[in-house]
Amino acid sequence: MDIFEYDKQEGVELLCGVDEAGRGPLAGDVYAAAVILPQGFVLEGLNDSKKLTEKKRDLLYDAIIENAVSYCIATASVKEIEELNILNATFLAMRRAVEGLNVQPKLVLVDGNQNPKLSVHTRCVVKGDATSACIAASSILAKVARDRYMKQVAYDYPQYQFEKHKGYGTALHYQMLDEFGVSDVHRPSFLKKYLSGKQNKTQLKGALGEQTTADYLVANGYEIVAKNYHSAYGEIDIIAQKENILAFVEVKTRKEKGLATAREAVSRSKQTKIINTALMYLQENGLKKQPRFDVCEIYLDSDTGTIVTEVNYIKNAFTGDGRNAYI
Known part of the structure; x- marks a missing residue:
């Protein structure tokens, strides 16, 4: 019919x-x-x-x-x-x-x-x-x-x-x-399932970057004293010490290299939040070491996003004094 x-x-x-x-x-x-x-x-x-x-x-x-x-x-x-x-x-x-x-x-x-x-x-x-x-x-x-x-x-x-x-x-x-x-x-x-999966992927990527940075620091003679330290101002990914230096480290994890460097990716407002959070940490712990603000950029493979292809550590990243000063 x-x-x-x-x-x-x-x-x-x-x-x-x-x-x-x-x-x-x-x-x-x-x-x-x-x-x-x-x-x-x-x-x-x-x-x-x-x-x-x-x-x-x-x-x-x-x-x-x-x-x-x-x-x-x-x-x-x-x-x-x-x-x-x-x-x-x-x-x-x-x-x-x-x-x-x-x-x-x-x-x-x-x-x-x-x-x-x-x-x-x-x-x-x-x-x-x-x-x-x-x-x-x-x-x-x-x-x-x-x-x-x-x-x-x-x-x-x-x-x-x-x-x-x-x-x-x-x-x-x-x-x-x-x-x-x-x-x-x-x-x-x-989009609940998609957004949940995307959030999980972002968290996993961030965790991989932070762990890679911590391992890199330890391999170069640093002691990790804190991870994901929070204050009312914000968060610092890693705090590490070596000799008289106390490094406050911002970790940037990316799948591909972009035009902006790691230091440039950390905005002025972000830098201010990290500095204020570092001051809170110093007040709470009373450590008499020279503070330094570093950025570690972790690159992952573009296919799976699970394999670290490059670690780029920049000392004094907020001031520009050590843009190419690697550990």
């Missing part, structure tokens, strides 16, 4: 199809469309939107809008997705789409197996976008409208290349997230 015959057998004059687009992406609003096609209407090539090319969807989109008895495209925002969860936000978009029709349908066919609790008689149709013509039409309107919306989002946030992945969790999208972080069009609840 083809999709037009399925609708014809319903025997309902004002038969409405409803479908959504954008439940799965990591970013952007979720879309839904409701479409009432003329009874007995046949549109060549109408099918599940996922089985059509972008060009074919665009052509059918125009034809559906031109011939529909009534149609409405509605959305639920990222904020609503976060407040309601994606399923309930999708149902909200579906209800908005049906309520936005200028003709009241007699029966609504909804793609899937979950009822969005519409105000009119509703029946769920599993794989409805490949079964019913009116659902297929709604799937095309929702898909095309959302894709066009994501192209506009891409214009506003060009760094994420939304026009290519439409917000879905592709390798490119995760690469852009790694580089630029999370934007206000992303769905935080969809």
Whole structure:
């Protein structure tokens, strides 16, 4: 049975199809469309939107809008997705789409197996976008409208290349997230696992850098007296002593070399926080040694980020006196 015959057998004059687009992406609003096609209407090539090319969807989109008895495209925002969860936000978009029709349908066919609790008689149709013509039409309107919306989002946030992945969790999208972080069009609840993993990776990278620095210092005659010392001003990664010197060490761990040196990467405000924290340490411990502020830059391999490829230790890094003074 083809999709037009399925609708014809319903025997309902004002038969409405409803479908959504954008439940799965990591970013952007979720879309839904409701479409009432003329009874007995046949549109060549109408099918599940996922089985059509972008060009074919665009052509059918125009034809559906031109011939529909009534149609409405509605959305639920990222904020609503976060407040309601994606399923309930999708149902909200579906209800908005049906309520936005200028003709009241007699029966609504909804793609899937979950009822969005519409105000009119509703029946769920599993794989409805490949079964019913009116659902297929709604799937095309929702898909095309959302894709066009994501192209506009891409214009506003060009760094994420939304026009290519439409917000879905592709390798490119995760690469852009790694580089630029999370934007206000992303769905935080969809990124919990990613953000947790990213945080863990950052922590592991930092721990590797600090341990490598500590090992390097010990190998060069220093004694480690404190790690991750905290004060109200901030934190010092490592404090080490050798002879009459007490070194306060900031560790910078990177996967690749950049244009800025380690010393340049430690801003003036960061230096001030470290100096104030060092003063707190000296007051608490009463050590009569010459304080020195150093930076140790640890480079990791670019592939796995777990193998140390270079250790660059800079003495008196805050003053510039020892930019090339290595242990």
